[in-house]
Amino acid sequence: xxxxxxxxxxxxxxxxxxxxxxxxxxxxxxxxxxxxxxxxxxxxxxxxxxxxxxxxxxxxxxxxxxxxxxxxxxxxxxxxxxxxxxxxxxxxxxxxxxxxxxxx
Amino acid sequence: xxxxxxxxxxxxxxxxxxxxxxxxxxxxxxxxxxxxxxxxxxxxxxxxxxxxxxxxxxxxxxxxxxxxxxxxxxxxxxxxxxxxxxxxxxxxxxxxxxxxxxxxxxxxxxxxxxxxxxxxxxxxxxxxxxxxxxxxxxxxxxxxxxxxxxxxxxxxxxxxxxxxxxxxxxxxxxxxxxxxxxxxxxxxxxxxxxxxxxxxxxxxxxxxxxxxxxxxxxxxxxxxxxxxxxxxxxxxxxxxxxxxxxxxxxxxxxxxxxxxxxxxxxxxxxxxxxxxxxxxxxxxxxxxxxxxxxxxxxxxxxxxxxxxxxxxxxxxxxxxxxxxxxxxxxxxxxxxxxxxxxxxxxxxxxxxxxxxxxxxxxxxxxxxxxxxxxxxxxxxxxxxxxxxxxxxxxxxxxxxxxxxxxxxxxxxxxxxxxxxxxxxxxxxxxxxxxxxxxxxxxxxxxxxxxxxxxxxxxxxxxxxxxxxxxxxxxxxxxxxxxxxxxxxxxxxxxxxxxxxxxxxxxxxxxxxxxxxxxxxxxxxxxxxxxxxxxxxxxxxxxxxxxxxxxxxxxxxxxxxxxxxxxxxxxxxxxxxxxxxxxxxxxxxxxxxxxxxxxxxxxxxxxxxxxxxxxxxxxxxxxxxxxxxxxxxxxxxxxxxxxxxxxxxxxxxxxxxxx
Numbered sequence: 001x002x003x004x005x006x007x008x009x010x011x012x013x014x015x016x017x018x019x020x021x022x023x024x025x026x027x028x029x030x031x032x033x034x035x036x037x038x039x040x041x042x043x044x045x046x047x048x049x050x051x052x053x054x055x056x057x058x059x060x061x062x063x064x065x066x067x068x069x070x071x072x073x074x075x076x077x078x079x080x081x082x083x084x085x086x087x088x089x090x091x092x093x094x095x096x097x098x099x100x101x102x103x104x
Numbered sequence: 105x106x107x108x109x110x111x112x113x114x115x116x117x118x119x120x121x122x123x124x125x126x127x128x129x130x131x132x133x134x135x136x137x138x139x140x141x142x143x144x145x146x147x148x149x150x151x152x153x154x155x156x157x158x159x160x161x162x163x164x165x166x167x168x169x170x171x172x173x174x175x176x177x178x179x180x181x182x183x184x185x186x187x188x189x190x191x192x193x194x195x196x197x198x199x200x201x202x203x204x205x206x207x208x209x210x211x212x213x214x215x216x217x218x219x220x221x222x223x224x225x226x227x228x229x230x231x232x233x234x235x236x237x238x239x240x241x242x243x244x245x246x247x248x249x250x251x252x253x254x255x256x257x258x259x260x261x262x263x264x265x266x267x268x269x270x271x272x273x274x275x276x277x278x279x280x281x282x283x284x285x286x287x288x289x290x291x292x293x294x295x296x297x298x299x300x301x302x303x304x305x306x307x308x309x310x311x312x313x314x315x316x317x318x319x320x321x322x323x324x325x326x327x328x329x330x331x332x333x334x335x336x337x338x339x340x341x342x343x344x345x346x347x348x349x350x351x352x353x354x355x356x357x358x359x360x361x362x363x364x365x366x367x368x369x370x371x372x373x374x375x376x377x378x379x380x381x382x383x384x385x386x387x388x389x390x391x392x393x394x395x396x397x398x399x400x401x402x403x404x405x406x407x408x409x410x411x412x413x414x415x416x417x418x419x420x421x422x423x424x425x426x427x428x429x430x431x432x433x434x435x436x437x438x439x440x441x442x443x444x445x446x447x448x449x450x451x452x453x454x455x456x457x458x459x460x461x462x463x464x465x466x467x468x469x470x471x472x473x474x475x476x477x478x479x480x481x482x483x484x485x486x487x488x489x490x491x492x493x494x495x496x497x498x499x500x501x502x503x504x505x506x507x508x509x510x511x512x513x514x515x516x517x518x519x520x521x522x523x524x525x526x527x528x529x530x531x532x533x534x535x536x537x538x539x540x541x542x543x544x545x546x547x548x549x550x551x552x553x554x555x556x557x558x559x560x561x562x563x564x565x566x567x568x569x570x571x572x573x574x575x576x577x578x579x580x581x582x583x584x585x586x587x588x589x590x591x592x593x594x595x596x597x598x599x600x601x602x603x604x605x606x607x608x609x610x611x612x613x614x615x616x617x618x619x620x621x622x623x624x625x626x627x628x629x630x631x632x633x634x635x636x637x638x639x640x641x642x643x644x645x646x647x648x649x650x651x652x653x654x655x656x657x658x659x660x661x662x663x664x665x666x667x668x669x670x671x672x673x674x675x676x677x678x679x680x681x682x683x684x685x686x687x688x689x690x691x692x693x694x695x696x697x698x699x700x701x702x703x704x705x706x707x708x709x710x711x712x713x714x715x716x717x718x719x720x721x722x723x724x725x726x727x728x729x730x731x732x733x734x735x736x737x738x739x740x741x742x743x744x745x746x747x748x749x750x751x752x753x754x755x756x757x758x759x760x761x762x
Binding site: 020023024025032096097099100101102 | 734736737738743
């Protein structure tokens with residue numbers, strides 16, 4: 001059995017769905033962030049897979065894109081963790097159920 | 105006198121007058137208006153001189169135009185430029201000069217100039233002097249524009265402009281509630297007629313868009329001479345009636361005449377210029393301008409003739425019982441305008457314009473004379489006057505000349521023009537001739553009633569000056585009347601000259617050929633002089649004067665006993681045929697306030713407010729339901745987004761199966 005594009009896509013879809021489930025169900029804000037990271041990386045996997053199986057002569061675009069996403073994800077993680085710390089300092093919790101300030 | 109040139113009139117030539125000259129007539133008062141509007145507040149004293157300069161320039165140019173047109177025997181000269189066009193609508197901007205225009209130009213500018221001169225004395229010291237002269241210049245400009253216009257569209261624009269100026273000047277003393285109400289009434293009542301004019305404008309655009317509203321083209325069209333577009337009688341009649349509706353509003357024809365007597369709330373020179381000589385004659389001018397249209401429609405002509413006759417007799421009867429000096433003049437004006445309309449309806453094109461021409465001078469003279477009386481007695485109530493002959497000789501003699509002219513006494517101007525109208529009536533319709541004679545009798549009677557009450561007998565003291573009234577700028581003492589200053593008496597004397605002499609122009613029919621050349625076809629509308637008619641009308645006029653003399657001078661019969669004898673009529677006349685009451689109660693109170701306004705109010709309350717409140721309530725109801733799903737929990741929102749995406753994905757797959 002040769003490993004084809006569909007295998008990569010299946011894996012990335014699975015990872016995405018796991019990340020989504022974590023992001024939607026975890027109470028802990030840190031856990032939610034982890035889920036988001038999983039989703040981002042699932043997308044990276046997809047991009048790289050498409051890049052690998054592309055018939056283009058210079059299939060570099062997908063990989064470049066993935067590098068950018070990793071960079072942005074790192075920045076996002078830094079900001080999000082800073083936010084989590086900040087929220088914890090103010091409200092003494094990182095439980096997203098408790099953080100419902102949007103409901104005025 | 106070029107009027108009396110001797111060569112026979114084979115065919116009218118083309119006047120050589122240049123275009124800049126014609127536009128200059130129009131621009132001169134406009135420039136004066138702009139300058140007064142800009143500087144009048146700072147230097148109110150110069151406003152009068154600016155107005156005199158502007159109108160004086162227009163007057164000189166008008167006389168030049170008149171002589172130029174006379175050299176060409178009243179031929180037509182037209183300069184047209186395209187203003188704009190959209191689709192099949194083309195609107196031109198141009199000037200047209202012919203005999204009719206030239207006569208009107210001279211009438212308007214001459215009367216306007218003399219009235220401006222008079223106003224510098226009459227309005228001296230009024231707070232709004234600058235505003236007054238600005239409005240007067242704007243009015244003169246608009247009136248000249250109306251006369252010079254070469255197409256109906258342009259006429260309509262200036263038509264509304266003169267209406268606006270009339271509104272502004274009637275309500276000149278706008279702090280008086282009666283003046284403000286009179287201005288509003290004048291504007292609204294004339295607007296009713298203007299609706300007809302607008303309808304005529306739209307009709308002519310629908311019927312002959314290629315004519316571009318051009319006067320000559322419309323005349324051709326109505327005469328059936330426009331190739332490929334011969335109108336039906338119905339269309340021509342409708343167009344003619346629309347034109348006449350506009351004319352009836354402006355010229356105060358029954359039943360729209362009610363605004364003109366109230367318009368006397370304005371300053372007296374305004375009444376002399378706008379509501380006696382020029383603007384109210386614009387209706388007659390308009391009908392005369394489109395005379396071929398009325399020629400083509402007998403029904404419309406009958407309407408014009410009968411409305412004119414009814415107006416003449418209704419206004420004359422009301423004038424019999426007025427105690428206000430100026431309102432006698434006002435009703436007299438309405439009556440004489442009815443005369444002109446009657447003449448037009450009887451194919452008396454020349455007679456009507458001729459009467460317009462002479463009437464403008466003597467009626468302006470009469471109004472200025474009544475203003476002069478007011479200037480020294482501070483009232484218009486004839487019961488408080490009397491004996492003014494001794495104090496104001498110039499005013500008295502000029503007023504007498506004007507009255508004799510209006511009454512139609514040989515050889516003054518009114519005699520000739522009134523006779524032409526009566527002769528046309530005699531030839532076309534005897535019933536109207538009888539009405540005309542009755543009106544002539546009443547005219548002579550009420551004018552001399554006014555003269556005997558005002559200038560003869562003993563002086564009754566006038567109206568004491570109210571020193572608490574800040575707007576009153578009355579100088580002098582009403583208890584000791586005095587002659588007015590020379591700026592006011594000079595126009596009276598100058599106007600007395602045409603009031604005496606303007607009629608001789610008709611002799612030898614020079615006037616007739618001259619203004620008939622403005623029509624595309626000459627049918628010989630003018631009438632000749634006939635001794636029988638002249639004698640009958642003179643006898644009637646003298647009888648009117650004699651009756652007034654017997655009642656108000658000799659008191660052989662007292663006016664009270666006559667009033668008692670004819671009580672029902674007197675009451676009807678004193679109440680102006682209850683027309684004001686009818687309009688007030690039926691149209692204003694019942695139909696407008698009771699019906700239409702309440703309908704609009706209900707519409708406002710239930711439909712408009714309903715939509716506004718309903719949309720508000722809908723938003724509130726909807727949001728109170730939707731609020732429950734806004735939990736503030738981000739994960740819940742994320743779930744919603746995912747669910748939405750899934751739905752979209754499923755929907756896309758369902759719509760496009762692989």
